[in-house]
Amino acid sequence: MSVEHESFKPTIVAFCCNWCSYAGADLAGSGRMQYPANVKIIKVPCSCRVNPTFVLRAFQRGADGVIMCGCHPGDCHYSTGNYYTRRRMTMLFDFLDFLGIERGRTRVEWVSAAEGARFASVMNDFVKNVTELGPNRKITDLRTKPEHKEGE
Amino acid sequence: MQRIGVFICWCGSNIAATVDVKKVAAAALNEPGVVFSADYQYMCSASGQGLVKDAIREKGLTGVVVCSCSPRMHEATFRKAAESCGLNPYMVEIANIREHCSWIHKDVAEGTEKAVILMRAAVAKVNLNQSLVAGKSDVVKRALVIGGGIAGIQTALDIAEAGYEVDIVEKKPTIGGKMAQLDKTFPTLDCSACILTPKMVDAAAHDKIKIYSYSEVESVSGFVGNFTAKIRKKARFVKEDLCTGCGLCTEKCPSRKTPNEFNEGMNTRSAIYIPFAQAVPKYAVIDPAACLHFKTGKCGLCERTCDAKAVDYNQKDETIERKYGAIVVATGYNVIKLDNFGEYGYTENPDVITSLELERIMNAAGPTGGALLRPSDKTHPQKIVFVQCVGSRGQRPCDKPYCSKICCMYTAKHAMLIREKYPDTEVYVFYIDVRTPGKNFEEFYRRAVEQYGVHYVKGQVGKVAENAGKLRVYGSDLLMNEQIVIDADLVVLAAAIEPDESAKKIATMLTTGIDTNNFLTEAHPKLRPVESATAGIFLSGVCQGPKDIPETVSQASAAAVKVIGLLAKDQITCNPCVARSDELLCNGCSSCEKVCPYGAITYIDKEVNDHGKREVRRIASVNEAVCQGCGACTVACPSGAMDLKGFTNKQIMAEVDAICR
Structure with a gap:
């Protein structure tokens, strides 16, 4: 198992809100705080812009983990956006868990623009968790993954 | 089909040391829509921007992807460059391969692979970008300053001197704030009152400044250039237009046991009082909690004493509504x-x-x-x-x-x-x-x-x-x-x-950031220290962090300059990345209206042409000047009618696909 884990590089999609967590990721960068290259960030104006279908799409296309980062509760630039995120994602993650996509593959985190170190540690921790879970094959649409076709 | 140019910046060695820029440039040419790619040492420099502009003109580009530092740094730079040669600025996207890639990874192979993927996602997005035209909105040429301490006074004076109207809202009966309580100031040992009180008088006498003392801001709505504030003028029980500030009532008042706030409770004051001799505006105010007339219904001595007939026991709180182009928070400390x-x-x-x-x-x-x-x-x-x-x-x-x-x-x-x-x-x-x-x-x-x-x-x-x-x-x-x-x-x-207890409430009201110690957060700690992250809201004085008087005054003047810069414009450009409802898909359910934090969505009855069938339907309509573009409505919409320009469902899906490919 451990050998497989070392060679396995999960694909992680991170949705970051423009005001807090994207800036937090920038700060992690300017502070040269290392986290794995698996994390690819998509900028959204607010975490509440993330439609559950984006998360489903990511898993369908073969992502191994999806994380959403927003401003801390009470600090949302749009005042209430992250509360919607919290509720919507609680429901979505329950549903995904039911479908067999483990809880460890999905996460909502609050990272402020001043928390570069926190951004890096959240990403390190999340990548570690997803790596331990191994590749996600649950709702992956294999037609979009020609290399998987033969293996299955 | 778009004609996209991809430009990869070395950022000296900041990017080039960890990312093989040539490889990224070569990989870009395999992406759909890409007709040109180039790399350069400093893409943000004049010659780097020239490279982008030349390519737009010569290759007839319809979209641009710049792989460089964070969009928070240079997105505006490249959008401006594109605009200067006729390309819509919103056809430019940045792939952040510095802060999100080269600076956080050490391995060149890994860094290059990630940079290629980030570039690919940006190209996928630009393929679906549409030209966006920013709307304009008028600027109300008046500023609101919340707090009348030295920070608020200085800000107001500077704005007024530039010729714009300013209102100061102070919750206490007088302006002056903490500095009025100080005896001497370091390191010059100036008498605090001697340098402050002339400024208080200047503010009160200025024809462009209006002081709402003993008043509080109750709510604020609107957006940069066009805020509406509700100000509650608390009842003084003394008519401001009649009171001469003679102080006779305060001498006659029989209730004299209330701790004197101005002297930090070390002596007492009467129930009807003037906070201190140099108070501005110098009107008496009745403290109903101490006043015998309010407690027992008897007394009435001050009313009988007052020759100007200014005492009015029946005065009520009054709420007024005013429009402002900019708001400065100067709520100070305790x-x-x-x-x-x-x-x-x-x-x-x-x-x-x-x-x-x-x-x-x-x-x-x-x-x-x-x-x-x-x-x-x-x-x-x-x-x-x-x-x-x-x-x-x-x-x-x-x-x-x-x-x-x-x-x-x-x-x-x-x-x-x-x-x-x-x-x-x-x-x-x-x-x-x-x-x-x-x-x-x-x-x-x-x-x-x-x-x-x-x-x-x-x-x-x-x-x-x-x-x-x-x-x-x-x-x-x-x-x-x-x-x-x-x-x-x-x-x-x-x-x-610590920040005044009102700071938290005001920050929430203005949707500006506040830190764990309740100090208001500046937009950038180094480069934008007097602006809040919310457009049109500025910070002055200790509400932003501990500082002494000279620093407070400097920051107050700096905030004033920012306000003047805003008020000097007749119109400002709005963010074009706002929500848009597809009238054919909208079923008028009101889901979007309920989640909108700005009240930007209203429902209208409109005749639509649904594939040749004309009918009047109740559909959502977005006020583009009020919408701030958070996107909450897009997710709430059950029929997929609501979308966010610049961050459309299709664009984000394309980015997801590109990353997971």
Whole structure:
């Protein structure tokens, strides 16, 4: 198992809100705080812009983990956006868990623009968790993954 | 099909050391829509931008992807460059391969692979980008300043001098704030009132400044250039247009037992009162909690005394609505409550006082007329102990983690003034560090030590206990490594300062950020220190972080300049990345309206042409000037009618696909 884990590089999609967590990721960068290259960030104006279908799409296309980062509760630039995120994602993650996509593959985190170190540690921790879970094959649409076709 | 150009920046070696830029440029050519790619050492430089512009013109590009630093840094730069040669600025996207890639990875193969994927996602997005045209909205040429301390006054004066109207809203009956309570100011020992009160008068006399004293901002709606504020003018029970400020009523008032806020509760005031002699505006105000007329229905002495007939017991709170183009927050600070600091015995012992209380004692208009007397027995103290960092720089729950910044200097000032006026007094200062970064600050502190013989002791005070009419101070001297006990007559605590309790409410009202200590957050700690992250909201003074008077005044003027820059425009450009409803898909369910934090969505009855079928439907309509583009409505919409321009469902899906490919 451990050998497989070392060679396995999960694909992680991170949705970051423009005001807090994207800036937090920038700060992690300017502070040269290392986290794995698996994390690819998509900028959204607010975490509440993330439609559950984006998360489903990511898993369908073969992502191994999806994380959403927003401003801390009470600090949302749009005042209430992250509360919607919290509720919507609680429901979505329950549903995904039911479908067999483990809880460890999905996460909502609050990272402020001043928390570069926190951004890096959240990403390190999340990548570690997803790596331990191994590749996600649950709702992956294999037609979009020609290399998987033969293996299955 | 788009014709996309991809430009990869080396950023010197910042990107090029970890990302093989040539490989990224080559990979870009395999992406759909890409017709051109190039790499360059500094894409943001004039020649780098020239490269982008030339390619737009010569290759007829319809979209541009710049792989460089964060869009927070140079997105505006490249969008401007594109616009200058006729390309819609919103056809430009940035792939952040510096902060999100080269700076956080060490392995070149890994960094290059990630940079390619980030580039691919940006190209996928640009393929679906559409030209966006930013709307314009008018700017109301009036500013609101919340708080009438020195920060608010300075900001208002500077804005008014530039020719724009300013309203100051102050919750207390007078402007002046904390500075009005101070006796002298460091390091010049200027008389605080002498330099502040002329400014207060200037503000009141200025024809462009309107002061709403004893008033609070109740709610704020709108957006940059066009805010609407509701201001509640609390009932003074005195008609402002009639009161002459003669003060006769305050002399006749029989209820005289209310602690005087201006003197930090060290003496009392009447129920109808004028906060202090130089108050601006100088109108009396009745405190209904203390007034006999309000409590018993009798009395009415002030009404009978007043020749101007200004007293009006039936006055009610009044709410007014005003429009503003910009808002400045200048809500200032308070000294923390010392209830949880039992070791100093502040609540039990009247001779343990805060520095602000000492400030009032030493002031000629204070409770003792400027004589240094102990509050308990009104005798002259022979031995005074100052304790620094009370509640500042601490780790306990009652402590503040930050340095309050002003305490070292005002304590040096107090010690120096006491030694100057009463050379027989012994003065001790317990400190953790003496921090004197400021012009002439260190010299000032050295004077206190060398010229005035103030005893500075490096160490903390563990306990202050009453002992035979004196205060026994148990402290440690860390340099001599010994415990010391001083029998003092007066103990002065340099208590931490914290943002005024209204800051949190106001930050929420204005949707600006606030940090864990309730200080308002600036848009950028270095480059945008007086702006908040919300457009049109600016910060002035201690509400943003601890600072002394010169710094506060500098920041206040800086905030004023930002406001003037905004008000000087007749119209401002709105963010075009706002929500848009597809009228054919909308079923009028109101889901989007309910989640919109700005009230930007309304419902209209509109005739639509649904594939040749004409009918009137109830559909959502977005006010583009009010929408801030958060996207909450897009997710709430069950029919997929609502989408966000610049961040459409299709664009984000394309990015997801590109990353997971």
